Structure formats: C-alpha cells, structure tokens
Amino acid sequence: MNFDLTNEQEMIRNLIHEFAEEEVAPGANERDRTGAFPEKIFEQLAELGMLGLPFPEEYGGSGADTISFAIVTEELSRVCASTGITYSAHISLGAAPIHLFGTPEQKKKYLTPLCQGEYLGAFGLTEPNAGSDAGGTQTKATLQGEHWVINGSKCFITNASYAKNLAITAVTDQAKGTKGISAFIIPTDASGFSVVNNYEKMGLHASNTTELILENVTIPKENLLGTEGNGFKQFLATLDGGRIGIGAMAVGIAQGAYEKSLQYSKERKQFGKSLSAFQAIQFKLADMAMNIELARNMVYKAAWLKDQGKKFKKEAAIAKLFASEMCMKVCDQAIQIHGGYGYMKEYQVERFFRDAKLLEIGEGTSEVQRMVIARQIGC
Known part of the structure; x- marks a missing residue:
C-alpha cells in the first residue's frame, strides 16, 4: 500500500492550494453576503484545465484521475464551499453522466465544451415529490415520432443557470417502475424549458441552486442518454x-x-x-x-x-x-x-x-x- 501522492497529484494540490488562497479566499465572505456567483473564478479554473480534469484528452479533458478531482474539490472547499460544490457538481453530476453513458457523438458535442469550460455542467434528478425516493420520479417523456416530449419539474438543481445543456431523468414507461426511467440531454434554451433561481438558502449562498420547469419540451430522439429504461x-x-x-x-x-x-x-x-x-x-x-x-x-x-x-x-x-x-x-x-x-x-x-x-x-x-x-x- 502506497499512501504517497503521485508527482502529478502533488503538483495539482500545490497549484490549486495557491489558487484557492490567492483567488478564491479573498472574496469568499463577500460572495456569501451578496450571493454573487464566482464566474471569474471558473473562467480561471477553465484556463488551468481544471474543468475537464478527470476526463479524456480527446474530449478536451486533462486525463487526470478521481483522486486529483477530490484534491481540487477539497482545496476549493477549504476556503469557499460555494466554489467547491459548483466545481464538484460540474464534474461529477454535469459531465460524468455524459462521459459514462454518452455515445461518441454525444461526448464530442456535449462533453467537450464542458471540459473546456464553455459552460458549467448540471444534472436534473431531484423533484418536489422525489428526493430520497428518486425512483418516484414524476417527470414524463413521451416519444412522438422522432422526438421526445417532456413535461415535469426538478428542484434543488446546482449550476443550471450557467449550463447550456444538462442531463435529466424522466419516466418513459410508467408500468415498469424504476426500469421505466430514462435519461435525456436537454438544451437549456429549448422552448418550454425554464430555470427558476429564487431559493433562499441557509448556506452556500454563492452557489447556483435552481428549479427546472419543463412544459412540452421537445428534443430529438438522439438526445436519449444511454439506454432507454436504464436511467435509474x-x-x-x-x-x-x-x-x-x-x-x-x-x-x-x-x-x-x-x-x-x-x-x-x-x-x-x-x-x-x-x-x-x-x-x-x-x-x-x-x-x-x-x-x-x-x-x-x-x-x-x-x-x-x-x-x-x-x-x-x-x-x-x-x-x-x-x-x-x-x-x-x-x-x-x-x-x-x-x-x-x-x-x-x-x-x-x-x-x-x-x-x-x-x-x-x-x-x-x-x-x-x-x-x-x-x-x-x-x-
């Protein structure tokens, strides 16, 4: 058993520790007070190659590992948890599902801009009546010809105001229970899709937490993420x-x-x-x-x-x-x-x-x- 960090991991820790001290910490209290989102910080993280850290280089990532991701998340959270959760959600909830379950075409189209920091990643799972009981998803997706039509809502979604596309879950076959839930990639500018940012939170004031409303949102058939019925x-x-x-x-x-x-x-x-x-x-x-x-x-x-x-x-x-x-x-x-x-x-x-x-x-x-x-x- 070797508990030493690799040279690359140690380099990443030193880099992000210094970045956190110099760029993130100074404004943390003020962002907490005002709720201002740390946009500039994420522009800088993108320039450092951190927004695609654990993903393959062929999609614009840095080809690092999960330990490196944990190190960056820890160091950011050490001075500003709002920055830490924004980063963690971007990687593990926004980009990871596309990396894990997307087709090569989907990865090229959606994972690459996430890795390059063109926008942030988000993931729509929780609903007003489906929190811990995620199998109780009520958002529905109906296949009509070559398109899916989706209706429902999601709550407590991180980063959605700063995403251009995001993955969500929806029921495609009510009779199959959790085996009738699928995942989809939704453009945030789709007709009928709205992001509502009006939560008043106990903490993490500078992170973006939103509600998603989907009213007859129509997306191409190929926006199904992974296999139909495997969303759960x-x-x-x-x-x-x-x-x-x-x-x-x-x-x-x-x-x-x-x-x-x-x-x-x-x-x-x-x-x-x-x-x-x-x-x-x-x-x-x-x-x-x-x-x-x-x-x-x-x-x-x-x-x-x-x-x-x-x-x-x-x-x-x-x-x-x-x-x-x-x-x-x-x-x-x-x-x-x-x-x-x-x-x-x-x-x-x-x-x-x-x-x-x-x-x-x-x-x-x-x-x-x-x-x-x-x-x-x-x-």
Missing part, C-alpha cells in the same frame, strides 16, 4: 461518483475550520495564557485533526477504487457519510473554540458551519447512505 441505474452510478466529491468537500470545509481554530487558539489569550495551552482546547483540536485525516483517507480510498475500475459503491457511501457528519462536528467545535467571535461572520467559521449542513443532505442523505451501506454488507 445510470443516475445511481452517477451518484456513487458524486459522493466522492461531497466527501472531499466535507474534508475541505473541516480542514478550513480546523486551521482557523488552531490559529485562533494560539493567538487568543485567556487567564494569562493562549487557548492552545488548555487541555480542553487541545483535545478538541486533536479530535478535529484525527477525524479529518480519517475522512480524507476514506475519500481517497473510494477515489482510488474508482480509478482502478473496482467496485466502490460501499466505500463512496462510507466516505460521504463519515466525512459529512465529521464536518458538522468539526465546524460546531470550531465555533465553540472561537467563543462569541465564532458566532460572528468576521471569523468565517459560522459560514463553514452553515455551508456544511447541506453535505448531510445532498447526493443522498445520511439516512440513505446507511441504507446503501447496509445493502452492500448483505443486510
């Missing part, structure tokens, strides 16, 4: 990879909260000595460091298994579950260490706390992760 299986496979991204986000947010807490504990004086001299604070920081390291190792293991072409469903669920719950605990303790200052926006850890909560919900709640793990161990 396809999006489950997509979510497996996405959970590595959520796990990496959690590690990054926790790392950021830990670093600020460690720094604060050394600088803040109480009862004549620094907070870091008190055993109660030392134990909190030690627990933070321990749990972050454990979560990071689990995220990297899931990513490594994926890169090796091995089964990774259980490991991705474990990584996502442990890392997201760990992250909430770390952020909670970060506020505690900061005391009254931790409750103030100036010290940033309250932003990390607000941003962290979604990670226990998105891409399968903690309860769903436990269901996935239970099935994988034979329960």
